[in-house]
Amino acid sequence: MLKDKVFTFIEIYCMKYWLVKSEPETYAWYDLVEKREASWDGIRNFQARNFMKEMAVGDRVLFYHSGKERAVVGIAAVSKASYAEQGYENEWVVVDLKAGKGLKKPVTLAMIKQNDKLHQILLVKQSRLSVMPLPMEAFQEILNMSTT
């Protein structure tokens, strides 16, 4: 089908991949699933903000629980590109995320650190960053780890 081919083209050449972090006590994957869609707000870090500005509708986003859990638990998609957070004009932005599927098995930080293909990702190299890009291969690798 032509439609499938177009989608594949978009996926390979246009779609970007990200990972966002949240402490489950503050905002959990379950909260996004329940709401279906929510704005990702409260980001007060320039690097994280700049990454959010690069997000486009349809980009895939891994949802990571920081704190005690330390695991990727779900997949979301960007449903609205960045716009100013209320009350912050041009200083801080938010994006809207839509919940996708939960992972069958959470992929823990420990598992990620043990995987040679994932040594370079920012989750490992820059532990405090809360919004980060992922190479497509890394995104795929993490999903593969969830099913095996």
Add this chain to the structure above:
DNA sequence: GCCAACGTTGGC
């Protein structure tokens, strides 16, 4: 509870 890695603030 501790520590590393950042980020921010304020004095100079």
Add this chain to the structure above:
DNA sequence: GCCAACGTTGGC
């Protein structure tokens, strides 16, 4: 502009 002091995040 530099740097010390302090605060925060997040892993261990």
